[in-house]
Amino acid sequence: MESPRQNIAGDVHIESSLLEELRGLSLPAFDAFLKEALLKDVSGSLVALLGGAIAFESSDVHMESEENGAKIRFRIDGLLEDVAHITPEHYRVLLSRIKLLSGLKLNVADRPQDGRFSLAKDGQEIEVRTSSLPSEHGESLVLRILDPKNFVALEDFGLRDDMLSLFTEEISKPNGMIVVTGPTGAGKTTTLYAFLQKIQKPELKIVTIEDPIEYHIEGVSQTQANPAKGYDFASGLRAIVRQDPDVILVGEIRDGETADIALQASLTGHLVLSTLHTNEAAGTPGRLVSLGAKPVNIAPALNLAIAQRLLRKVCDKCSEKKPADQKTLELLEKELENLPASLKPKLSKATQIPHAKKCPSCNSTGYKGRIGVFEAIALDDELRELILSSPSLPQFKSLAVKKGMIPLRQDGLLKVLEGLTTMEEVERVTKE
Numbered sequence: 100m101e102s103p104r105q106n107i108a109g110d111v112h113i114e115s116s117l118l119e120e121l122r123g124l125s126l127p128a129f130d131a132f133l134k135e136a137l138l139k140d141v142s143g144s145l146v147a148l149l150g151g152a153i154a155f156e157s158s159d160v161h162m163e164s165e166e167n168g169a170k171i172r173f174r175i176d177g178l179l180e181d182v183a184h185i186t187p188e189h190y191r192v193l194l195s196r197i198k199l200l201s202g203l204k205l206n207v208a209d210r211p212q213d214g215r216f217s218l219a220k221d222g223q224e225i226e227v228r229t230s231s232l233p234s235e236h237g238e239s240l241v242l243r244i245l246d247p248k249n250f251v252a253l254e255d256f257g258l259r260d261d262m263l264s265l266f267t268e269e270i271s272k273p274n275g276m277i278v279v280t281g282p283t284g285a286g287k288t289t290t291l292y293a294f295l296q297k298i299q300k301p302e303l304k305i306v307t308i309e310d311p312i313e314y315h316i317e318g319v320s321q322t323q324a325n326p327a328k329g330y331d332f333a334s335g336l337r338a339i340v341r342q343d344p345d346v347i348l349v350g351e352i353r354d355g356e357t358a359d360i361a362l363q364a365s366l367t368g369h370l371v372l373s374t375l376h377t378n379e380a381a382g383t384p385g386r387l388v389s390l391g392a393k394p395v396n397i398a399p400a401l402n403l404a405i406a407q408r409l410l411r412k413v414c415d416k417c418s419e420k421k422p423a424d425q426k427t428l429e430l431l432e433k434e435l436e437n438l439p440a441s442l443k444p445k446l447s448k449a450t451q452i453p454h455a456k457k458c459p460s461c462n463s464t465g466y467k468g469r470i471g472v473f474e475a476i477a478l479d480d481e482l483r484e485l486i487l488s489s490p491s492l493p494q495f496k497s498l499a500v501k502k503g504m505i506p507l508r509q510d511g512l513l514k515v516l517e518g519l520t521t522m523e524e525v526e527r528v529t530k531e
Contacts, residue, residue: 111146111149111200111219112218113146113150115221117147118220121154121155125462125463126155126181129151133151133182133185134185137185141192145200148160149218149244152173152244153225155173155462157174157175157244158175159173159241159243159244160241161174164190164234164238168184168185168186169184169189169237175462175464176464176469177284177409177469178411178464194238194240197240198212198214200216201214202214203229203231208231208237211231211232213228213229213230214228214231215227225245225246226245227244228243229241229242251289252293252297253266253296256290256470256471257519259510261441262473262475262505262510265403265477266403266405266475269403270297270370270372271298272370272402273368274366275371275402276361276372276373276401276402277371277402277403278375278403279291279373279374279407280374280377280379280386280406281408282378282408284409286408287374288374290405290407291372291373291374292313294372295307295316295319295348296316304320304345305318305320305344305346305347305348306319306322306346307319307350308322308339308349308350309321309322309350322339332350332354333354336349336357340364340369344369346369346370347364348371349371351373351374352373352374352387359396362387362392362396365400365401366396366399377406379492379496379507380405380406380476380504381404381492383401383404383476384398384404384486384490394486394488398484401486402478403475404476404478405475406474406507408529409469409470411468411524412467412470412519413519413520413521414456414466414467416458416461416467417456418456420452420453422448423450423452427452428446431446432446434509434512442513444516451518452515452518452521453515453519455524466520470514472510472511472528474505475504482498507529508525508529512525
């Protein structure tokens with residue numbers, strides 16, 4: 100991919116009054132608002148577009164070139180929502196303005212480019228990552244909005260008390276590896292940043308290598324990988340170990356070399372935090388083996404394996420609770436029957452669960468905001484011994500459940516009984 104030639108920061112300013120106006124609009128009304136702004140001037144229309152993305156709490160803006168113009172979509176609470184369709188002429192001027200701000204080459208449309216710029220809101224700087232991609236009818240753009248307000252403290256994750264205690268205990272250990280797994284967009288990096296925020300103190304040296312750095316954390320030495328110049332996770336991690344760190348965050352373990360260095364670092368007095376692409380916590384040892392790591396290194400190094408997903412929360416303005424029907428009660432009883440007594444809910448015909456409705460506050464989706472669901476495996480001697488025998492995933496998962504692991508789906512169902520989300524949302528996110 101082309102690298103951005105420069106970073107032009109602070110060229111976009113969004114006033115609080117505009118955000119308040121935009122928050123009062125529905126998505127259809129925003130379409131008209133944006134089109135009116137496009138008729139006036141380019142800069143104002145870009146401010147309107149980005150202001151709308153922030154007002155609707157969107158994580159990404161998708162601008163997709165089509166035969167008769169361009170479709171604009173916001174990713175809100177993890178799902179894409181159509182917000183506008185603009186003319187080819189308006190898309191061209193917006194595209195040029197964004198490419199100029201992002202340091203992308205204006206005359207390059209036949210290959211991908213990556214760039215970035217910043218916008219200012221209420222005295223706060225928000226970084227915007229830009230990615231362009233050639234398509235059948237021209238270039239498509241995706242803008243990733245990295246709003247610092249999404250930087251969440253561990254206590255605000257909605258964790259069960261037992262899970263919060265486990266996480267707090269494990270991140271306070273001086274060495275070993277903690278791995279967070281899940282698909283792209285599951286909130287893994289947010290969890291790692293929350294861990295750093297929780298353990299950060301003056302006497303600890305914390306160093307990260309990320310690709311890219313998503314949020315800047317005061318007091319933490321953060322470095323960004325640049326594979327094009329030979330600075331990848333493996334080479335960066337080797338250099339970091341020589342910096343006498345106490346805690347190391349590796350953005351992602353992608354290859355065997357990075358896995359080996361991370362494991363060795365965790366065995367030699369460092370706490371190593373990282374992410375891994377696997378669907379469940381029990382898949383962590385197997386995934387590391389598939390990358391080339393040896394079970395004899397994985398077993399003593401791995402302290403905690405976590406899997407997570409993000410569920411949409413029901414809108415607190417319009418959702419309503421209704422008694423669970425017989426079919427739902429039977430499902431809940433079956434799926435939660437093996438929970439420990441301390442977590443097992445008391446179910447009856449009076450048990451109520453939330454149902455999503457629609458209102459202007461949630462853009463008629465029934466949901467507003469997201470909450471994490473987690474499963475975690477804390478390694479003990481028996482689990483480490485099993486890793487040495489290269490177990491299958493079902494074998495390792497079975498022992499982990501016997502040791503007290505609460506699977507993702509069960510955590511999601513407990514969130515339903517807490518009134519935080521719906522059965523439909525748990526089914527959507529955790530269905531295998």
